Amino acid sequence: MSDPALIRLSAVTKTYGQGPSAFQALKGIDLAIGQGEFVAIMGPSGSGKSTAMNILGCLDVPTDGSYEFQGVHVERLQRDERALLRRHFLGFVFQGFNLLARTTALENVELPLIYRGHDAGARHAAAREALRQVGLQGWEHHTPAELSGGQQQRVAIARAMVTSPLVLLADEPTGNLDTKTSREIMDLITSFNRDRGITVLMVTHEPDIAAFAGRVVRFVDGRVDSDHRQGEAA
Amino acid sequence: MLWNTLLLALRAIRRNLMRSFLTILGIVIGVAAVITMVTLGNGATKSVSDQIASMGSNLVMVVPGQRFGPGSGGAPNFKSADLEAVRNQISAAEWVAPVVSKSVTAVYQASNWATVVAGSNNDYFRAGNWELAHGRTFSETEERAGKAVCVIGATVREKLFGGQNPVGSEIRIKQFSCEVVGMLKPKGQSAMGSDQDDIVVMPLRTVQRRLSGSQDINRLSVSVRDGASIDAAKRQLTLLLRERRNIAENEEDDFRVMDTRQIAETLTGTTKILTMLLGAVAAVSLLVGGIGIMNIMLVSVTERTREIGIRLAIGALEREVLLQFLIEAVVLSSLGGLIGIALATGASMGLAGVMGVPYIFDPAINIASFLFSAAIGVIFGYFPARRAAGLNPIDALRHE
Numbered sequence A: 001m002s003d004p005a006l007i008r009l010s011a012v013t014k015t016y017g018q019g020p021s022a023f024q025a026l027k028g029i030d031l032a033i034g035q036g037e038f039v040a041i042m043g044p045s046g047s048g049k050s051t052a053m054n055i056l057g058c059l060d061v062p063t064d065g066s067y068e069f070q071g072v073h074v075e076r077l078q079r080d081e082r083a084l085l086r087r088h089f090l091g092f093v094f095q096g097f098n099l100l101a102r103t104t105a106l107e108n109v110e111l112p113l114i115y116r117g118h119d120a121g122a123r124h125a126a127a128r129e130a131l132r133q134v135g136l137q138g139w140e141h142h143t144p145a146e147l148s149g150g151q152q153q154r155v156a157i158a159r160a161m162v163t164s165p166l167v168l169l170a171d172e173p174t175g176n177l178d179t180k181t182s183r184e185i186m187d188l189i190t191s192f193n194r195d196r197g198i199t200v201l202m203v204t205h206e207p208d209i210a211a212f213a214g215r216v217v218r219f220v221d222g223r224v225d226s227d228h229r230q231g232e233a234a
Numbered sequence B: 001m002l003w004n005t006l007l008l009a010l011r012a013i014r015r016n017l018m019r020s021f022l023t024i025l026g027i028v029i030g031v032a033a034v035i036t037m038v039t040l041g042n043g044a045t046k047s048v049s050d051q052i053a054s055m056g057s058n059l060v061m062v063v064p065g066q067r068f069g070p071g072s073g074g075a076p077n078f079k080s081a082d083l084e085a086v087r088n089q090i091s092a093a094e095w096v097a098p099v100v101s102k103s104v105t106a107v108y109q110a111s112n113w114a115t116v117v118a119g120s121n122n123d124y125f126r127a128g129n130w131e132l133a134h135g136r137t138f139s140e141t142e143e144r145a146g147k148a149v150c151v152i153g154a155t156v157r158e159k160l161f162g163g164q165n166p167v168g169s170e171i172r173i174k175q176f177s178c179e180v181v182g183m184l185k186p187k188g189q190s191a192m193g194s195d196q197d198d199i200v201v202m203p204l205r206t207v208q209r210r211l212s213g214s215q216d217i218n219r220l221s222v223s224v225r226d227g228a229s230i231d232a233a234k235r236q237l238t239l240l241l242r243e244r245r246n247i248a249e250n251e252e253d254d255f256r257v258m259d260t261r262q263i264a265e266t267l268t269g270t271t272k273i274l275t276m277l278l279g280a281v282a283a284v285s286l287l288v289g290g291i292g293i294m295n296i297m298l299v300s301v302t303e304r305t306r307e308i309g310i311r312l313a314i315g316a317l318e319r320e321v322l323l324q325f326l327i328e329a330v331v332l333s334s335l336g337g338l339i340g341i342a343l344a345t346g347a348s349m350g351l352a353g354v355m356g357v358p359y360i361f362d363p364a365i366n367i368a369s370f371l372f373s374a375a376i377g378v379i380f381g382y383f384p385a386r387r388a389a390g391l392n393p394i395d396a397l398r399h400e
């Protein structure tokens, strides 16, 4: 299942800052993730989870070590090449939703398709379908301010999924939501992983959220502390 | 890519209607103010120079004293011998008209009107480029005998006769009545702001005998022959009159010789300075508008930085984000510039009508203010975005 690996981190370190104030957030991470896996990353605050996610999401580069995505060495790519990787293969869901303000749900979801150069007709259809899949049919023309937190996160998920990415990266996607809404969001993410085979990398603090994943990686102090596969959960 | 980026830019404009509106408004006000001021100033300059041209560009006026205007400051008036001397000795002079002017009240039936009587002869009309609207000029007999006849200007006609033809009617001036034999075509305001058509012309003799009571002449109006140098004519006139008025070598002239071009330069110079002043005041408003735009842009920089972070995270290239912001800035400021130009055109036309100056479209100032507004938009809209687009997407997303 995990062979050949879709994602492979080898001895990845990340140091923020320089000189005496430098801080090493990642101290040598080795991690291989196969196509179609659902991985939860857990660990105490400050252990480097978000730092690792940013590197995995090609938003940032390791200070040292290598990151292969589909066999491509991301750490050797230019800024624009990494942007194109994100555009074509990755979808992001953030804790803080990060939708464009005063922009309708439909336009938010269309955004990645515009950068992909899809024409208007295909774009509208795909965006509507994505919103339908996250249960927001009828909410297409509402702006974030007119939506609840759970609904905003659904829009964000629709935006991440509308391009059918290879990997969905979610950093604490339920961090701002109540238990019931969190569950609905997790059901959605799980279904994308199960039904469409999308690889999911998710950071969470909550064990019952991590329980949705097939594999749990624990970070402690910039290192991988444990890496467990668990049986089909939830 | 361009098309999609244009779409993104237009969406961003629509999304931030208030910000877009304020940006446009800032530019509209600045551009409209500058163009309107300068256009009106140009119109005023043009109208002044037009009026001067209507006096005849080859007219030279000789007045006693050093000041131009009423009162000779003690310098003696001219005599008819001076007139003859100028006529005979200044070869460049085509027509030489003596003028004696007096302020009077003209009465016709129940109407009366305060005006100026100019005592002269038919050379007055020739030298000053006057044309007749009705009737005739003076006959030789009338001039020689000092008959009570007059040719009136359009303003006097209107005030005393309304729309009626005045020719053949009698008007009263002081204690005598005089027959209107002709009416002049209107010329409009003079360069000095006085109404040239507000005049009653009578034979010199008539005015000297009945109004001024002396043989003096207040002014000489000399028209210079076509092709002859006005400066040379002025020099000759000065020399001749200095000699006739016994002015010693080391003394200053006690008279003044002026040509219309000189008057024109003085007066249009004033309106030009005024135009520049108004333009400068208006440019300040353009600048204030620009500062307003800068404010709006800076206030929204946090939100926009996060927006840029989102776009970068979902796979936008830095140059795509920049192009979007550039288009946004250019669209907004050009729109503002165009509306400003339209508004200025309307306002200048309207105000030019009210002020009675011609409307002259000045392409240079229109283009300059348009470019300036575009530059403001680009500087304040684009450069903050440029910094944000260079950020790491993560840092842009975290921006507070």
Ligand SMILES: Nc1ncnc2c1ncn2[C@@H]1O[C@H](COP(=O)(O)OP(=O)(O)OP(=O)(O)O)[C@@H](O)[C@H]1O
Binding pocket: A016, A017, A023, A025, A043, A044, A045, A046, A047, A048, A049, A050, A051, A052
């Ligand atoms: N941009 C940065 N500059 C400097 N230090 C940073 C930066 N980002 C993170 N760090 C530091 O790196 C360490 C790891 O941060 P990271 O955000 O990866 O932690 P985390 O595991 O995601 O924590 P949390 O659970 O609180 O989100 C922290 O000590 C943090 O202070």
Ligand SMILES: [Mg+2]
Binding pocket: A049, A050, A051, A171
């Ligand atoms: Mg984190």
